[in-house]
Amino acid sequence: MNLHKTVAAQVQAAFDQAGIGQHPLVLQPAKNADLGDFQINGVMAAAKKSGQNPRELAQKVADALADNAVIARAEVAGPGFINLRLQPDFLAEQLQAALASPNGHVSQAAKPQTVVIDYSSPNLAKEMHVGHLRSSIIGDSLKRVIRHLGHTVIAQNHVGDWGTQFGMLVAYMVAQQQENAAFELADLEQFYRNAKVRFDEDPAFADTARDYVVKLQSGDETVLALWRQFVHTSLQHAQAIYDQLGLLLQQSDVMGESAYNTMLQDTVDALAAKGIAVDDNGTKVVFLDEFKNHDGDPAAFIIQKQGGGFLYSSTDLACIRYRVDSLKTDRILYVVDARQSLHFAQLFAVAKKAAWLPENVSAEHVPFGTMMGKDNKPFKTRSGETVKLVDLLNEATERATALVQSKNPDLSAEQAAHIGRVVGIGAVKYADLSKNRTSDYVFDWDNMLSFEGNTAPYLQYAYTRVQSVFKKAGQWDEHATPVLTETLEQQLALELLKFEDVLNSVADSANPHYLAAYLYQVATLFSRFYEACPILKAEGNTRNTRLQLAKFTGTVLQQGLGLLGIETLDVM
Numbered sequence: 161m162n163l164h165k166t167v168a169a170q171v172q173a174a175f176d177q178a179g180i181g182q183h184p185l186v187l188q189p190a191k192n193a194d195l196g197d198f199q200i201n202g203v204m205a206a207a208k209k210s211g212q213n214p215r216e217l218a219q220k221v222a223d224a225l226a227d228n229a230v231i232a233r234a235e236v237a238g239p240g241f242i243n244l245r246l247q248p249d250f251l252a253e254q255l256q257a258a259l260a261s262p263n264g265h266v267s268q269a270a271k272p273q274t275v276v277i278d279y280s281s282p283n284l285a286k287e288m289h290v291g292h293l294r295s296s297i298i299g300d301s302l303k304r305v306i307r308h309l310g311h312t313v314i315a316q317n318h319v320g321d322w323g324t325q326f327g328m329l330v331a332y333m334v335a336q337q338q339e340n341a342a343f344e345l346a347d348l349e350q351f352y353r354n355a356k357v358r359f360d361e362d363p364a365f366a367d368t369a370r371d372y373v374v375k376l377q378s379g380d381e382t383v384l385a386l387w388r389q390f391v392h393t394s395l396q397h398a399q400a401i402y403d404q405l406g407l408l409l410q411q412s413d414v415m416g417e418s419a420y421n422t423m424l425q426d427t428v429d430a431l432a433a434k435g436i437a438v439d440d441n442g443t444k445v446v447f448l449d450e451f452k453n454h455d456g457d458p459a460a461f462i463i464q465k466q467g468g469g470f471l472y473s474s475t476d477l478a479c480i481r482y483r484v485d486s487l488k489t490d491r492i493l494y495v496v497d498a499r500q501s502l503h504f505a506q507l508f509a510v511a512k513k514a515a516w517l518p519e520n521v522s523a524e525h526v527p528f529g530t531m532m533g534k535d536n537k538p539f540k541t542r543s544g545e546t547v548k549l550v551d552l553l554n555e556a557t558e559r560a561t562a563l564v565q566s567k568n569p570d571l572s573a574e575q576a577a578h579i580g581r582v583v584g585i586g587a588v589k590y591a592d593l594s595k596n597r598t599s600d601y602v603f604d605w606d607n608m609l610s611f612e613g614n615t616a617p618y619l620q621y622a623y624t625r626v627q628s629v630f631k632k633a634g635q636w637d638e639h640a641t642p643v644l645t646e647t648l649e650q651q652l653a654l655e656l657l658k659f660e661d662v663l664n665s666v667a668d669s670a671n672p673h674y675l676a677a678y679l680y681q682v683a684t685l686f687s688r689f690y691e692a693c694p695i696l697k698a699e700g701n702t703r704n705t706r707l708q709l710a711k712f713t714g715t716v717l718q719q720g721l722g723l724l725g726i727e728t729l730d731v732m
């Protein structure tokens with residue numbers, strides 16, 4: 161249920177009755193639960209505009225909210241705020257409806273959109289490293305949330321599979337085959353490094369590499385076949401990581417840079433024909449007045465190099481056209497490192513000038529900060545190398561397995577391995593998703609694997625605790641009419657009913673940490689309720705009501721974690 165919308169509708173009616181229906185009502189969840197459940201902040205502004213006394217006007221609105229089926233109490237506070245307390249019977253009714261609903265009482269979007277999410281998008285020349293983790297995890301969670309709200313989501317894995325590096329890699333493949341060396345694509349990272357050394361040290365090899373780039377671009381079948389072989393292997397590496405992480409990404413989501421190759425010249429020509437791109441000493445450039453360079457002149461967005469070569473920018477322009485025209489998207493989210501902010505701002509500006517990005521399509525860069533080590537420098541191995549994702553994920557599982565084994569020595573090796581994987585991968589994902597994505601964050605094993613605080617293990621454990629209640633509950637009536645008498649019962653019901661509001665704010669802002677913060681709040685509130693309101697020892701309808709609350713808590717925790725891409729366990 162959309163709680164916010166439901167309460168806002170009541171407030172709107174009261175605003176209408178008080179003669180200020182045309183003013184925004186600004187309804188927010190209350191900051192202090194002791195004062196109310198929601199707060200109306202819009203009356204002061206309305207009073208100012210209509211020349212009325214704010215407190216008197218607020219009282220009028222509050223009076224209009226008397227005898228309301230949703231709102232139990234409306235109290236004027238301060239200069240003209242109104243604190244609202246919801247009706248316990250209304251909350252109980254919604255709790256009952258929630259228990260009957262299969263998807264956490266979340267309604268489907270009235271106007272479903274087609275949303276493209278560009279995420280993960282590693283460069284295939286190298287193995288995936290920690291720099292790709294954030295985009296993969298954040299993008300995947302956004303896909304799950306937006307899809308859950310009833311939209312169609314198209315994942316696009318814009319892998320870097322084209323460009324000069326691939327000439328070098330293909331040349332090295334050929335050299336290795338000629339020298340009958342074992343073909344070692346198994347370790348892509350090492351392969352890239354060896355190729356690079358050869359490129360830097362052997363001028364003949366470097367010439368061949370450059371020649372291969374040209375052949376690749378002109379569609380030479382022999383070189384293309386080798387390139388395909390390389391890309392295929394690299395994609396398999398990536399897919400293994402996606403599977404280990406439990407991401408939704410599949411090979412069919414791959415739409416790499418190479419896919420746009422045939423559209424690039426046309427894209428540049430079209431911009432030139434529209435007079436948007438100009439020739440600047442043989443380079444094709446779009447000058448952007450709204451972006452200034454160091455000298456205060458319009459910034460140059462280069463779309464084709466001297467000699468005809470294309471760039472990252474050219475590909476992204478062709479790609480926008482494809483997403484708008486062929487995928488018919490309403491919204492595009494680019495989950496890409498914050499360091500590319502300028503690129504995207506300029507890209508969108510050019511696409512708008514060319515009318516390739518119409519008003520009704522929203523293109524949004526969803527930036528994120530860097531993953532740091534405990535030393536507050538970008539996360540590296542002890543010897544200062546980039547950390548391969550596969551190593552990081554294996555370590556997460558190993559650490560978590562050891563941890564659950566030490567907490568619960570009775571687990572079989574198989575059980576411990578399963579729980580260890582769910583907890584370890586969950587911890588890595590949650591550590592990322594629970595942080596405000598725009599800031600850098602410190603990757604710290606001990607913090608993320610702690611069973612206390614805002615962590616995956618804490619939330620996963622909270623879920624199993626709820627499940628264990630039902631193992632002992634025996635017979636109870638799930639369809640009983642709940643009655644919420646205790647304050648903590650009401651608070652928990654209220655919090656649980658905000659699930660859809662939270663998902664909407666995650667989808668709108670592309671901020672999964674809102675959902676993480678909410679789930680943490682739900683889990684802590686549940687444990688307070690659990691302490692204060694005995695569940696199994698209660699009797700009659702009180703027992704049923706509390707079990708209903710526990711049941712819905714379990715659903716929200718499981719679904720919420722699931723929307724972050726995190727699994728739950730019945731025992732741990």
Ligand code: ARG
Binds near residue numbers: 282283320476
């Ligand atoms: N491959 C790029 C990188 O690793 C990210 C691509 C993001 N998507 C895009 N459409 N530019 O930096």
